[in-house]
Each structure stands twice: as C-alpha cells, then as structure tokens.
Amino acid sequence: GAGVSQSPSNKVTEKGKDVELRCDPISGHTALYWYRQSLGQGLEFLIYFQGNSAPDKSGLPSDRFSAERTGGSVSTLTIQRTQQEDSAVYLCASSSGQPGANVLTFGAGSRLTVL
Amino acid sequence: DQQVKQNSPSLSVQEGRISILNCDYTNSMFDYFLWYKKYPAEGPTFLISISSIKDKNEDGRFTVFLNKSAKHLSLHIVPSQPGDSAVYFCAASGNTDKLIFGTGTRLQVFP
Numbered sequence: 001g002a003g004v005s006q007s008p009s010n011k012v013t014e015k016g017k018d019v020e021l022r023c024d025p026i027s028g029h030t031a032l033y034w035y036r037q038s039l040g041q042g043l044e045f046l047i048y049f050q051g052n053s054a055p056d057k058s059g060l061p062s063d064r065f066s067a068e069r070t071g072g073s074v075s076t077l078t079i080q081r082t083q084q085e086d087s088a089v090y091l092c093a094s095s096s097g098q099p100g101a102n103v104l105t106f107g108a109g110s111r112l113t114v115l
Numbered sequence: 116d117q118q119v120k121q122n123s124p125s126l127s128v129q130e131g132r133i134s135i136l137n138c139d140y141t142n143s144m145f146d147y148f149l150w151y152k153k154y155p156a157e158g159p160t161f162l163i164s165i166s167s168i169k170d171k172n173e174d175g176r177f178t179v180f181l182n183k184s185a186k187h188l189s190l191h192i193v194p195s196q197p198g199d200s201a202v203y204f205c206a207a208s209g210n211t212d213k214l215i216f217g218t219g220t221r222l223q224v225f226p
Contacts, residue, residue, distance in 0.1 A: 004158070031212055042121075042218035043159070043204060048211075056213060091158055095212070102147065102212045106158030 002026075004107035006092050012113045013082055021077045021110045025094030032075050033095075033104060034067055038088040046090075049075065050097055082114045118142045119207050121217035128224050134192040136220050138205035141186065145207040149214065150179060150190045153202045162203075163190070195224045 005024040013019050025032050034046040045059035049069045060066070064082075069075040079086055089111050093104035120139045128134045136150075146167040151159035165172040165179045165188070172179050178191045192199055202221045206214040 033214070035216070043206075043216035045213060045215065048213050050212060056211070093158075097212055102208055102214070103149065103161050103164065104214060105161070106151075108156070108158045 004092055004094055004105055006090075006107035006110050008110055009108065010111045010113075012115065014115050015084060016081055018078065018080045019082055019112060021079075021090050021092075021112070023075045023077070023092030023094075023107060025073065025075070025092070026105055027073075029094035029096055029105075030072070031095045031097035031102070031104075032069055033093045034075070034077050035091045035093065036088040037091060037109075038085075041088075043091065046077070079112075082112075084114050087112055087114045117218070118145075119205060119215050119217040121203075121205060121220050123220050124218070125221040125223070128195045128222065130197055130224055130226050131194045134190075134195045134199065134222055134224065136190040136192075136203050136205075136222065138188045138190075138217055139186060140188075140207050142207070142209060142215075143186070144209035145215075146210075147208045148179070148181060148188050149206045149208075150177075151204045151206060151216075153204065153219070159204060192222075195222075197224050197226065200224050 030051045032049045035043045048056040064080045067077045089109040091109045093106040095104045149164040150162040153159040181188045202219045204219045206216045
C-alpha cells in the first residue's frame with residue numbers, strides 16, 4: 001500500500017490476556033520499527049528490523065514483549081499476559097534504511113487499553 | 116537515560132509570530148537529526164531533517180538549526196499558523212538506523 005498500515009486501530013483487553021498488533025510496512029522498505037507512546041510520554045523505541053539482520057530488541061521493556069517480521073514484510077508485536085502499564089499507543093514505522101538519511105514513515109498506531 | 120531531550124513540554128505562540136522549539140542531545144555519535152509533527156490520533160509525520168555536516172536547513176516556513184558544540188538543535192516556524200498546532204518531536208540517529216525521539220513539545224498557535 002501507499003502507507004504504513006496498522007491493525008487493530010483500537011484494542012481493549014483484560015489484564016493477563018495476550019494481544020497481537022500487526023503492521024504492514026510500505027512495500028520495498030527494508031527497515032521496520034516499533035515504538036510506543038504512553039499517555040503524556042514521548043516515543044519509546046521498542047524493536048527494529050533491518051533486512052535479514054538480527055533485530056535490535058534493546059527497547060523491549062520485558063520478556064512479555066516479542067515481535068517477528070515474516071518474509072521481510074509484515075510484522076507482529078505480541079504482548080503476553082498484558083498489564084495495565086502496557087496501555088499505550090503502539091506505533092509502527094518503516095523506512096528504506098538508507099544510512100545518513102533515514103526518514104521513518106509511521107502508521108496511525110494501535111491504541112491498546114488494558115483494563 | 117534520556118539521550119534526546121525536549122525540556123519545554125508546551126509552547127503557545129500568536130499567529131504570524133515565530134515559533135522556536137528546542138532540543139538537546141547527549142550522544143556525540145548522533146549525526147542525523149529530524150523533526151516530526153504529530154496530530155492527535157495520527158502517526159507522526161516527517162517535517163525536516165539535518166545532517167551533522169550542516170548547521171542549517173530550510174524548507175519553506177521551517178528552518179532547523181544545529182549547534183554541534185552545544186549538542187543543541189532548534190526548529191523555527193515563521194510565520195506560525197493555526198494549522199501548525201501539534202506535538203513536535205525531535206529525533207536523532209548515529210551509527211545505526213535507530214531513531215531516538217525526544218518527549219515532544221506541544222505547540223499551540225492562537226489567532
């Protein structure tokens with residue numbers, strides 16, 4: 001598609017449940033990122049995929065969080081045993097990965113509310 | 116450890132005047148800097164960027180200034196318009212493609 005597509009746009013879940021958030025990057029973009037924005041906070045880096053390289057998982061807040069990118073395209077962010085502090089907007093972005101001129105294009109985000 | 120800092124959470128400016136948004140960073144390895152703009156319920160959109168080999172980049176009403184020795188950059192919007200009201204994030208990257216974002220500044224442009 002023309003832009004980065006994320007689903008669902010809104011998700012309300014109960015504490016302890018697992019959730020999956022999906023990201024469809026721009027076709028041909030080799031780099032894919034997940035960020036999250038908690039209420040009143042900035043954009044917190046979570047994980048970054050670049051081509052076939054091992055992902056940079058340094059931003060994942062706990063081992064309840066994981067992400068995969070299948071076939072170098074679609075990515076799924078999974079949060080297991082959700083907690084109330086996981087409530088945030090989860091933003092996916094993709095880029096061409098061009099060094100020194102790396103402009104990320106973001107999706108509209110998936111708003112997660114954990115009750 | 117906040118490597119990119121936006122110390123002003125909000126800014127209010129009259130229409131037609133200049134808006135100046137500031138950003139400081141701590142990592143001397145950062146060599147590429149960007150500003151993003153975010154409206155409610157939308158993803159951030161790219162506004163303007165600057166590499167460390169330059170100290171100024173201009174695009175229409177938007178100019179970004181970089182002071183490497185002070186590890187400081189600023190975004191100037193002139194003249195400010197009501198449609199500029201949004202949250203502005205600065206971001207930086209170094210020897211990886213990972214962008215580190217600041218906490219954002221909410222700009223309100225009033226008539």
